Amino acid sequence: MRNIFVDTERIRDLNSGLGQTCLHVGQELVRQQPAGTSLTFLVPPGQTGVFGEPSGTLHYREASWRYKLRSPGWFDVWHNLHQDGAYWPAQRPDRLILTINDLNFLERTDYSEAKKQRKLAAVQRRIDRAQVLTTISDYTETVVREHLNVPAGVPLQTVYIGVSELPVPPVEPPAALINLNKPFFLYLGVLHPKKNLHVLLAIAQAFPDYMLVLAGRNDNPYARHLSEQVSQLGVDNVLQTGPVDELTKSWLYAHCEAFLFPSLSEGFGLPVVEAMSVGKPVFLSRLTSLPEIGGREAVYFDSFEPADVVETLRAGMRDYYDDPLKAQRLQWQARRFRWHNTAKQYWQLYSGE
Structure with a gap:
């Protein structure tokens, strides 16, 4: 034995x-x-x-x-x-x-x-x-x-x-998201300085008809700093959900417009693969392991200047909707893992x- x-x-x-x-x-x-x-x-x-x-x-x-x-x-x-x-x-x-x-x-x-x-x-x-x-x-x-x-x-x-197959998402939004009544962009993971999430606030400003959902642990000073920045910018379309369970996570992936992950440092990047596995467009930094995981199908931020972040998202979303096979290729990339x-x-x- x-x-x-x-x-x-x-x-x-x-x-x-x-x-x-x-x-x-x-x-x-x-x-x-x-x-x-x-x-x-x-x-x-x-x-x-x-x-x-x-x-x-x-x-x-x-x-x-x-x-x-x-x-x-x-x-x-x-x-x-x-x-x-x-x-x-x-x-x-x-x-x-x-x-x-x-x-x-x-x-x-x-x-x-x-x-x-x-x-x-x-x-x-x-x-x-x-x-x-x-x-x-x-x-x-x-x-x-x-x-x-x-x-x-x-x-x-x-x-x-x-990456595991995500559970079938509920038809209706989970209770924690019942007031999420706009289309939304998603980040999922701990709210930590290395995740570089403050650069996404430019997206909240540029797309007032969309929510920016930041899902994950937020019991830390950086999460509070993000909330303070949101208040200073005067936007009302940023939602910090705190930690989410598997069904809520699955619903978020299924219904988001895109997954945003501008992290400065990753050994792998599991949420990226989860988002690709359901065919969602992913927008990543070019740093550390992320180009290896996202491959050719991801869109990358070449700059974190507010105007560049917004334009990268606009261009990437246009390309996604103009390419009928893009979602399928994203799923193929996810199947490597x-x-x-x-x-x-x-x-x-x-x-x-």
Whole structure:
């Protein structure tokens, strides 16, 4: 029996991209689990059973400070699904796999150079313990090789994360959106400075007959700063929804005019793939991993000056409606990224292939 341990503790925050990754990777690993293997998942307290009832080949360990200090048991394979994992094996497994999602802290202007170097050093220590490294985009692999030392003989490969089929959206808008009675442009994700959302306020000004919907966690100073800017501009067509559930998210994707994602730093960009999967036009920055994910079918902001942002949206929407096959090609681009493929590649790594 080959014993595999996977750290999915971050499902504690399903409103984050990492939480969604842990959830869907875990689900797909169980679906594809081959005979002769045993899976153990690290999960938050109270989440035992999240991937199926415990059995002789499916086990759970609940995260705790005791488990952080001393992880009992021995495993053939230990997989940390992100580089900041706090849980490490007390006994060295035959194969420790570390997935590096991003090094986005290198782009943060609010971090000193000393802090960036400390964080790089912490990631390097984890790399030095691993026998296999994966990243979630070719861009992230390039950044890792540029800023960190990958030991000779340690493989480093890209394993793309995926997108699940969205649930069928409700016919009527969810209760939280009952007053959304205009066509709207959508951003979905945490409201954070690196997402560069303030540049979208020019769109709210230029398109008063449309709403700008910013959906995601907004309990932070940047979200409050956005609200203050909206008040100063005197516009009334910007809606911060806060976190949304899966049905609400599906409704938003299905009914938006376009998806806007001017982020400054992304290791992947899961909401972009979700929007493309339903054939919606996506407008992205040209930075970090986003051109790799959006491909030729996305529209890119070449400048964040207000007039340029507005003109990029106008031109992109004209092209979208003038091209009857555009929505279909966007869906084809999204199909490159599937959780089934993610888990398949991980199982190959677990078996030593």
